[in-house]
Amino acid sequence: MKSIRLPMTKEDAVSLRIGDVISLQGMIATGRDRMHRYLFDERPPAAHIPFDLRGSVLYHCGPIVKKTPEGYQVFAAGPTTSMRVERYTAQVIADYGMRGVMGKGGMGAKTLDALKEHGCVYLQAIGGAAVYLAERVTKVAGVWKLEEFGMAEAMWILEVNDFPAIVTMDAHGKNLHEEIEKKSRSIFETLIAPRRGIAM
Amino acid sequence: MSALDDAVVELYRKAATSLPPDVVNALSIARSHEAKGSRASLALSVILENIRAASKSARPLCQDTGIPVFFLRIPACVSYREVKNTIVKGTKLATRAVPLRPNAVDTLTEKNSEDNTGTGFPVIYCDEARGNRLIIDLMLKGSGSENIGQTYKLPDEALFAERELDGVRKCVLDAVQKAQGRGCPPYIIGVGVGATRDQVTRLSKEQLLRRLDDANRHPILARLEKTIRDDVNALNIGPVGLGGRTTALAVKIAVNYRHPATYFVDVSVACWADRRARLIYDIQNSKYRIQS
Known part of the structure; x- marks a missing residue:
């Protein structure tokens, strides 16, 4: 498992290849549907965001966070489906300079092009492993737009340690999701081909 | 009250904080079927560790x-x-x-x-x-797995799916092929067949309540459940969709009477966190x- 310290340099990001299993150390930020639409439509200057996204990872996640006397505590923080923010991601990478986008299920052609253009990778986190992943959050460093967007849609700034992920789209135009889809498609076509009866 | x-x-x-023992058991068996050190094995280990951690700390x-x-x-x-x-x-x-x-x-x-x-x-x-x-x-x-559910109206020309049980098999394969890893596999798949669109969606959802190790009381459906599960697993989409032997833990099917002119098939999918x-x-x- 390759350990990646955040913020990442462009060289770090470009050195990663699909299939690499990595673990993240450092600061990441969450953002899902509403945050992406906001960053895309309003294009707030980076200075207005209480966290420098450059070199960081934007994590598609709507966590469960509890306010305790000691501060915020992340209870559950698994990935959400990334494809829903496909429309916005290329521009958000161009505007804010993340080196990683993390979620689940992979993304589309526009994002893949943006990863190549800017030197960025897509990371798949383990879907549903919300407690395991929340236990890898060592600190909630801040939150942005909590009142306005609510708990799930706000941007949470999280410090993580040994946070596992798999590189599934890299800066060289390779897409592991696409390769798996292609292989399963040919098996699928054989399985549905006419004249293949099932033994009853 | x-x-x-x-x-x-x-x-x-x-x-919210625990999974039924039959689901945990099926996930453990699935891990033993994956090659050591593979992405699928890593994913299932994290999933099983997550289930333990959630249950221990009573967290979702x-x-x-x-x-x-x-x-x-x-x-x-x-x-x-x-x-x-x-x-x-x-x-x-x-x-x-x-x-x-x-x-x-x-x-x-x-x-x-x-x-x-x-x-x-x-x-x-x-x-x-x-x-x-x-x-x-x-x-x-x-919601991720809810979004990959599909309703079909047979016959379906694109799938070569006729109004027969083999057509039902093709519907399930199509839904999974389209979904790939987006709904958090390994999946549990509920299937409902019947006369109207609204009825089959409830019926398929209801199948997700069944224990994974139960046996369908209709021998034909029991066989079909296994055949479809094996076919889905042959797609090699795998745990979390990054390749591997287990894409579905189980397929559960129920059929109602239908109108001679209608044959609706609904596929309802649960993520591994069933x-x-x-x-x-x-x-x-x-x-x-x-x-x-």
């Missing part, structure tokens, strides 16, 4: 605590409205107590109700029970128990 408020909270806690095992879907069986002497009110109240309490992520959004204003209730939310289906026990089955239906729990309430002595 007010004794039930706490019971409903407990039911939510049970469903996935941050998407889903759409609460209830299937009730109510004794003839009990009012449906009363049970429904209890569930709504218990849902509000559970949202704070467990905690659940507030997931109910007003479609017109986009405002989140913050307590997981609203018009038509939670989803509640109801039947009459035999005897004096009120049975409340709760499924916390992950969270379900049952509350059994004895009306006579007001005692309840909760089981997974």
Whole structure:
């Protein structure tokens, strides 16, 4: 498992290849549907965001966070489906300079092009492993737009340690999701081909 | 019925923080089938570790605590409205107590109700029970897996799917091929066949309540369930969709009578975090128990 310290340099990001299993150390930020639409439509200057996204990872996640006397505590923080923010991601990478986008299920052609253009990778986190992943959050460093967007849609700034992920789209135009889809498609076509009866 | 408020909270806690033993067992077996050191094996190890951690700390095992879907069986002497009110109240309490992520959004204003209730939310289906026990089955239906469900109308030319059970098999394969890893595999797949579109969606959802190791009482369907599961696994989409031998833990099918001219097939998919729990309430002595 390759350990990646955040913020990442462009060289770090470009050195990663699909299939690499990595673990993240450092600061990441969450953002899902509403945050992406906001960053895309309003294009707030980076200075207005209480966290420098450059070199960081934007994590598609709507966590469960509890306010305790000691501060915020992340209870559950698994990935959400990334494809829903496909429309916005290329521009958000161009505007804010993340080196990683993390979620689940992979993304589309526009994002893949943006990863190549800017030197960025897509990371798949383990879907549903919300407690395991929340236990890898060592600190909630801040939150942005909590009142306005609510708990799930706000941007949470999280410090993580040994946070596992798999590189599934890299800066060289390779897409592991696409390769798996292609292989399963040919098996699928054989399985549905006419004249293949099932033994009853 | 007010004794039930706490019971409903407990039911939510049970469903959100642990998985039924048959699901955990199937996931362990799936891990043993994957090559050591593979992505699939890593994913299943993290998933199993996550289940342990959630159960130990009584935390929701996935941050998407889903759409609460209830299937009730109510004794003839009990009012449906009363049970429904209890569930709504218990849902509000559970949202704070467990905690659940507030997931109910007003479609017109986009405002989140913050307590997981609203018009038509939670989803509640109801039947009459035999005897004096009120049975409340709760499924916390992950939205990622809900989004990959599909309804088909046979025949379907593109799939070479005729109005026959082999056509049903093709529908399931198509739904999974389209979904790939987006709904958090390994999946549990419910299938309903029948006369109308609305009926088959409920029927397929209801199949997700079945224990993974149960046997369909119709031998034909029991065989079909295995055939489809094996075909789905042959697609090699794998745990979390990054390749591997287990894409589906189980397929569960139910068929109703249909109209000669209609043949609807609904495919309802649960993610590996197949969270379900049952509350059994004895009306006579007001005692309840909760089981997974």
